[in-house]
Amino acid sequence: MTDTVSRRKIEVLVDAPLIPRVTAAAERAGVSGYTLLPALGGSGRGGRWSDDQVTGVESKVMFMTVASAEKAAALIDALAPVLESHGLLLINTAVEVVRGGKF
Amino acid sequence: MTDTVSRRKIEVLVDAPLIPRVTAAAERAGVSGYTLLPALGGSGRGGRWSDDQVTGVESKVMFMTVASAEKAAALIDALAPVLESHGLLLINTAVEVVRGGKF
Amino acid sequence: MTDTVSRRKIEVLVDAPLIPRVTAAAERAGVSGYTLLPALGGSGRGGRWSDDQVTGVESKVMFMTVASAEKAAALIDALAPVLESHGLLLINTAVEVVRGGKF
Amino acid sequence: MSGGLGVLLSPVILFFVLGASAAFARSDLSIPEAIAKGLSLYLMAAIGLKGGVQVAEAGFTADMAAAAAAGLVLSCLIPLPAYLALRRFGRLNAVNAAAVAAHYGSVSVVTFVTGVEVLDSGGLPPAGYMVAVLALMETPAIIVGLMLARRGATGVEAQPRGALLHETLLNGSVVLLTGSFVIGLIAGKDGYAPIAPVFDTAFRGILCLFLLDMGLVAARRLRDARALTWRTAILAVVFPVVNGTVGVLVGVWAGLDTGSAAALGILAASASYIAVPAAMRLALPQADPGLYLSMSLAVTFPFNITLGIPLYTALATALS
Amino acid sequence: MSGGLGVLLSPVILFFVLGASAAFARSDLSIPEAIAKGLSLYLMAAIGLKGGVQVAEAGFTADMAAAAAAGLVLSCLIPLPAYLALRRFGRLNAVNAAAVAAHYGSVSVVTFVTGVEVLDSGGLPPAGYMVAVLALMETPAIIVGLMLARRGATGVEAQPRGALLHETLLNGSVVLLTGSFVIGLIAGKDGYAPIAPVFDTAFRGILCLFLLDMGLVAARRLRDARALTWRTAILAVVFPVVNGTVGVLVGVWAGLDTGSAAALGILAASASYIAVPAAMRLALPQADPGLYLSMSLAVTFPFNITLGIPLYTALATALS
Amino acid sequence: MSGGLGVLLSPVILFFVLGASAAFARSDLSIPEAIAKGLSLYLMAAIGLKGGVQVAEAGFTADMAAAAAAGLVLSCLIPLPAYLALRRFGRLNAVNAAAVAAHYGSVSVVTFVTGVEVLDSGGLPPAGYMVAVLALMETPAIIVGLMLARRGATGVEAQPRGALLHETLLNGSVVLLTGSFVIGLIAGKDGYAPIAPVFDTAFRGILCLFLLDMGLVAARRLRDARALTWRTAILAVVFPVVNGTVGVLVGVWAGLDTGSAAALGILAASASYIAVPAAMRLALPQADPGLYLSMSLAVTFPFNITLGIPLYTALATALS
Ligand SMILES: Nc1ncnc2c1ncn2[C@@H]1O[C@H](COP(=O)(O)O)[C@@H](O)[C@H]1O
Numbered sequence A, B, C: 001m002t003d004t005v006s007r008r009k010i011e012v013l014v015d016a017p018l019i020p021r022v023t024a025a026a027e028r029a030g031v032s033g034y035t036l037l038p039a040l041g042g043s044g045r046g047g048r049w050s051d052d053q054v055t056g057v058e059s060k061v062m063f064m065t066v067a068s069a070e071k072a073a074a075l076i077d078a079l080a081p082v083l084e085s086h087g088l089l090l091i092n093t094a095v096e097v098v099r100g101g102k103f
Numbered sequence D, E, F: 001m002s003g004g005l006g007v008l009l010s011p012v013i014l015f016f017v018l019g020a021s022a023a024f025a026r027s028d029l030s031i032p033e034a035i036a037k038g039l040s041l042y043l044m045a046a047i048g049l050k051g052g053v054q055v056a057e058a059g060f061t062a063d064m065a066a067a068a069a070a071g072l073v074l075s076c077l078i079p080l081p082a083y084l085a086l087r088r089f090g091r092l093n094a095v096n097a098a099a100v101a102a103h104y105g106s107v108s109v110v111t112f113v114t115g116v117e118v119l120d121s122g123g124l125p126p127a128g129y130m131v132a133v134l135a136l137m138e139t140p141a142i143i144v145g146l147m148l149a150r151r152g153a154t155g156v157e158a159q160p161r162g163a164l165l166h167e168t169l170l171n172g173s174v175v176l177l178t179g180s181f182v183i184g185l186i187a188g189k190d191g192y193a194p195i196a197p198v199f200d201t202a203f204r205g206i207l208c209l210f211l212l213d214m215g216l217v218a219a220r221r222l223r224d225a226r227a228l229t230w231r232t233a234i235l236a237v238v239f240p241v242v243n244g245t246v247g248v249l250v251g252v253w254a255g256l257d258t259g260s261a262a263a264l265g266i267l268a269a270s271a272s273y274i275a276v277p278a279a280m281r282l283a284l285p286q287a288d289p290g291l292y293l294s295m296s297l298a299v300t301f302p303f304n305i306t307l308g309i310p311l312y313t314a315l316a317t318a319l320s
């Protein structure tokens, strides 16, 4: 059996122009490993959107990181202002990760 | 510490031509917030597929929504016919979300 | 209420050139259903990357499969060598799936 | 080398062969999906414009009405014998047989475009209105196919008819083709001139790149085609030969010029892989997409591109 | 058909109409985002190069300085009356009014490109330096808009100014336009010749395809525009008419030739949907993107493409 | 301005500089990945076709065999001294040194394409068969690099040889280049004519757009290059100068014409960033991709595009 450890997976749906701010906040919170995943569109209180590379303003990207519970909490705190001002969706899931070379 | 609440994350892998029907079912079930994520390919009992924008028929998209347990149950019931007829994959995960402006 | 069963969701972030090896390992472990999701970029101990289709070497793809606990364990064991050599991220989450035509 | 099998050595066809060979050899050569989609939209806009400009020049003629009627009838009737052959010889169930039959009643834009290229370079340009015939033939077969499915199989749900009809008639490819045709009609030769470098001069080169992709796609599908039996594979060659012959005969009989009769044959012989599969996935989810895509895209399409088009052209030339 | 409303029947505009019609009819026609982005980058590079080559030919002139000054002043001042109108007549709050006002002070590259096409084919080519004026007008309005927001509303955070200024001035479209302009200036007519087939001969055809996409995008947005009231919709038509008229007047008064004065009118009339929305989303998250995109992209842009450009052109012709 | 450093002011190179400047200034300018990939596939098809058509015209010659042999030998031998320099002067471990050495033995298609453009416009067109030499040189260095890694380091697993060889020889770029070359050979000048507007006339303009992207990519990589020490950075400039000189000398000695000798120098000087990185990521996962991509893409590639190509050209002109 391969060894696994408990971690938190944090997913944040971020407006494309905001990505640099989110990754900077992550780095400040000590989270240096993350992955960005594309999104195609969606719907919320602000109406519908779909990925739009010409104006660029409506594209959103899923920021995803796996971190220990403490680091995850620190990240959420660091992101609090931008979550608030831009009303971003943040999802926090309990996961296990395999101790490859990675953790 | 930022405040979090428990929710369900529902993910459904949907054939591209079916998306309007799935989002319509979601809206009928009272789920107005959702995000669509792209998929590249995969394999299942129906064989392999890969994203193919020319014929369009084999593309699939991940419909994702975070909702309360009751709304999630209502959504799954609303989707039941199309899950059945098209044999779609539906994943239901326990998550926490941050109460930004969002929930 | 629609019937659900407990499963494991395994997500592995795979370098694009390695995908055939990962899917082959999955098939050897008896996992024949999986989905590939695109990724845009990220950061880790090896520095930053972003999807790059010209050289192709830095692209990564999220391999995702939902399987029973035993099959998931078998898959993780089958992937162990490549997880080790390439230091891949593997995430293992408890999920529920709806018994559509699928499971 | 202007006619017959010499066509097989033109770059357009050779790029198709290159793509297919790369896929069979399991090369990782691949064209980004967004590019392939972009190329296919370009081809539809270009062929639509060209047809419209030609009709603007030639005016509306009796031929045109004859060709339109012939196309409509072929699209409605071809599914019927196809359905029977698929059930009897192909041993398919009613739903699968109906879905496949609809594909053969409808048409393939790329096969048509390639056929026009071949006819043009062989000195037999089809009339511009054949583009309108192409657009007319895309959808009727879908409705016939669904009627066959409902007859043959119990448990095929009554779909929301209106929705499906809407989705079918306003399918992106139908809209772009028809729209470009109308733009060509309005703009005429003078309005077309400034955009001709993109839509006319560049056409063949871009077709090369698109057929490279289609070669990859068709061969990958053939390689992974579990759903294909030898019976259905045979039908996927017999259908184009028979339908193409019928199409040429009808065209000649309706009084079309040689190029247009050949083009009608090409349309009849071709099988859809854009509008129809999408409609079937919605309306007949019980049908197996692996089956209908394998037949139309992995067998019939390559057959038409390489052997079919010269065949129907030769037949039309012989008969008129 | 060379001037006036005959322009509405050119393929460039007809493709825009086709896209819009397809979206209104809820067709699934769509152009991959990567292709649309690629086309827009191409248009910026092409228009920048063309302007640079023309300036390399014509040399730097006093006109050029006058046009630049006029453009800068327009970009800074247009937001002020717009803001007042949006607050009073449009009934928007201060933040939304400021965000929308910034869009109207800035410019739309595609409107300009389409305008240049129309002017060129009407025999009134604007001077090459108008591309530089376009680049100059993209950003000042953003700063004015943010100042308005800070005045009118409490709770608008002091943003990291430096970061925003950097993001705005180095916005991809500004960089590509300016950079291509400089390349055209350096390369001159001789250096441009070997790349002219792509950037010049193909320009109109590619503009057709891009406007097809813009038609789809604008009409989809109009269809889903919950944020648009009849008051803001009216302003989205009044603004271009007023600003365009002012732009033409300023251009004529500053001594520009007819084509350039018309181009200045087109710039003044146009509303940004690339640089400004991105800056606003960062700096004024409280403002509603649904509102400013609907006004600029779903109303003002189609108005300018179809009716506005001929209007400002006619005005410039009448006045000079 | 036809030769020497005047080349640096051609739009093709200026677009590269524009891309690099934008990335250094941290502009958000970016070209969609699908477009960049599409452009690179286009360039490979175009250069392959062109070479094939030229060989179809000129016939097979003894020169061709000499050039092929020279290319193969260079690709196999260049990694050996490079490996030693990387270990001794560069202070890399065996695995990293071997991986980097393989990159310098192999070739860069874009460097070659840009070099051919420069040679063509300087009146020194290389022979068409140099495209075949390019294809031949892509893969041998990979095998030499892996042998070096296995010698120098323990714990380098015996890879499934067959699989890797297959992946390398059927790498998409090798297949497309070779396939297009063969298509050009079959089609000849007459078959090529109808597709020449896309593959020939448009070539330079499209190369501009692609080099804009390469400038962005190279500069972003240089900016983020943590793995680069000053020692490896120096080697990334010394390698192309030395290998390029050797390549030109071998070319002249083998009796090639001036343009072809310069092209052989360009090939020898260039470092792969398509076929080799992918193979190394598979076969030598212990090697650091940050290192080999930074050296080949962020240092050697820009050096060759700007200074290297004129240098090797001048050398070839002086020697023949
Ligand atoms: N409950 C939800 N589940 C999934 N995605 C959501 C949800 N709510 C909002 N979103 C996403 O977040 C975006 C912005 O939401 P809003 O701020 O409510 O407009 C939406 O367009 C969706 O893509």
Ligand SMILES: Nc1ncnc2c1ncn2[C@@H]1O[C@H](COP(=O)(O)O)[C@@H](O)[C@H]1O
Pocket (backbone or CB within 6 Å): B013, B041, B042, B043, B044, B045, B046, B047, B048, B049, B087, B089, C032, C033, C034, C035, C036, C064, C065, C066, C067
């Ligand atoms: N166990 C699974 N895990 C993840 N994705 C799956 C699984 N089973 C099926 N899929 C996805 O669902 C698609 C359709 O499945 P199927 O209906 O079994 O052909 C497959 O092609 C996969 O992309």
Ligand SMILES: Nc1ncnc2c1ncn2[C@@H]1O[C@H](COP(=O)(O)O)[C@@H](O)[C@H]1O
Pocket (backbone or CB within 6 Å): A032, A033, A034, A035, A036, A064, A065, A066, A067, C013, C041, C042, C043, C044, C045, C046, C047, C048, C049, C087, C089
């Ligand atoms: N903690 C993490 N959370 C999410 N993604 C990660 C994490 N660590 C690494 N990654 C992803 O895995 C890639 C390779 O990681 P590394 O091997 O550490 O460079 C990174 O570039 C990220 O895309």
Ligand code: NA
Pocket (backbone or CB within 6 Å): D078, D103, D104, D105, D106, D107, D108, D243, D267, D268, D269, D270, D271, D272
């Ligand atoms: Na047919």
Ligand code: NA
Pocket (backbone or CB within 6 Å): E078, E103, E104, E105, E106, E107, E108, E243, E267, E268, E269, E270, E271, E272
């Ligand atoms: Na304006």
Ligand code: NA
Pocket (backbone or CB within 6 Å): F078, F103, F104, F105, F106, F107, F108, F243, F267, F268, F269, F270, F271, F272
């Ligand atoms: Na080399």
